[in-house]
Amino acid sequence: MSAAGGVPGSGHEVPGGTWRGISFEDRMSTVEFRVGERAHITVDSDVCRSCTTKACVTACPANLFAPTSEGGILFNYEECFECGTCYMVCNHEGAITWTYPDGGLGVVFHHG
């Protein structure tokens, strides 16, 4: 259909329709991710241990930063919007290494 050959597909239908009712999982299941093998973002949990704000935890729109019981952070790169919020709100040098996924991989928006 286009120069690049991409076909914006149809999204998922989410049953129900009351907003508070949508679980975060259902919300994220509406987004297409072509997950690559390389983690394009890494988090150094040792640095996070000394962080008092843990700003990433609530600000990341994909909710990918999970605080651990030892005061660190468990991070999963797979369902990431590649937005940049995390490295901008983090004020600990070296905590986050941020790159883009390899070409063609990562999030694919159809209704952006």
Add this chain to the structure above:
Amino acid sequence: MGKADVVPTPGVSSDTPAFDAVVVGAGPAGSATALALARAGRSVVLVERGPFPGSKNVYGGVVYGRVLDEVVPGWWNEVPVERWVVRRSTMMMTGTQSLAVDYRSAAWGEAPYNGMTTVRSRFDNWLATKAVEAGAQLVTSTVATGLLRDGHGRIVGVRTDRDQGELRANVVVACDGVNSLLAKEAGLMAPAEASHHTLGVKEVLDLPGHVIDERFGLRRDEGVDIEMLGCTRGIPGGGFLYTNSDTVSLGVVLSLPHLAEAKVRPEELIADLKNHPSVAPYLRGATLREYAAHLIPEGGYDTMPTMVTDGMLVAGDAAAMTLAAGLWLEGVNFAIGSGLAAGRAVDRAIAAGDCSAKGLASYRSDLEGQFVLADHKRFRKAPALVLSERIQQRYPGLICDLVDGMFTVTNPVPKPGGVRLTRSVAAKHGVKLRQLAADTVRALRVFG
């Protein structure tokens, strides 16, 4: 037309550039740059990291298309439009109240139109196709991972994540969006400053077209644009609602440092908005089709990077060109305008045989002479005003309460006089009449 899976044979070993220009990012800025250059007969390769143009991009959104008049005459006959915006509403709200200024124009529903709703997977693809038809080579699924420099430090191309994927060119045009890793690598932009950025989160909701028509008072192809202030729990920002053909886009825009500090999750603020008594009835029965998030460079004129260096230009969001001054949220038209100007400047520089910063300097003066930098310069103080504490946290409630005081009938108590009402409402919201007057004057200055 290229479903370009193959990186064009680069001049790996030779010093001669394979292209006149390599443009990084097939968003509106990059495709406009490539279009202008291809039209001028220059060889240009357009590199996009997503599988198709638009696949990484998120906006509200409304595109104001008039910037295309010259390059794609009659663009409105072929652009992938959802609806033409004929109604624009600005809403001030509290958790339970809202006051809207609602403007409707029949002229906006006729060519050449004003704004259109469209989705980026289709719009960006369309514009990239225009560039390809003009002769640009589009390479998707390819990340520009860094800059190539010659012995003098001059930028001479980009590295990509393809095998042997070096692309050499006379000029690199960085149209790589808000996070612009290339502008940072080139030293044109300081490390990202959270306070100059907002996070936009958006839900696209399925709703049948005829239901949208009825609920929003629209006829087929007509659309509405609603901007909202006061709906983000005091976090500087705002909300938006746009009608597409069979979907509605609803979202909030949030100042990054304040979002981080508030410890609120962004999707909770969308949920607030969807449950607001002024919004919920519009969306009854709508279901989530896609959730999305993206940053906006909101700092405006005073936060823009240096736009030109030896062998490289920066355009669009990579140069912080979104005009996000409360009443406006326009970035696509600014990206296209700056891309076209970048293309012209590169063409001139190559013709003159000087692609140094000096040879490319006409880019900046071109932008100053047209809306791109003229609008930004005029409204350079607007971001600070619009994101200020009183505008964000006090005025929406103050204004709603003023209107409430005027329209709530309190018989047998007589109606309050205007001055007394204003004073008491202002006091309730912690604003002095003196500040109200000063802010009015300031607003007139900033927007006047």
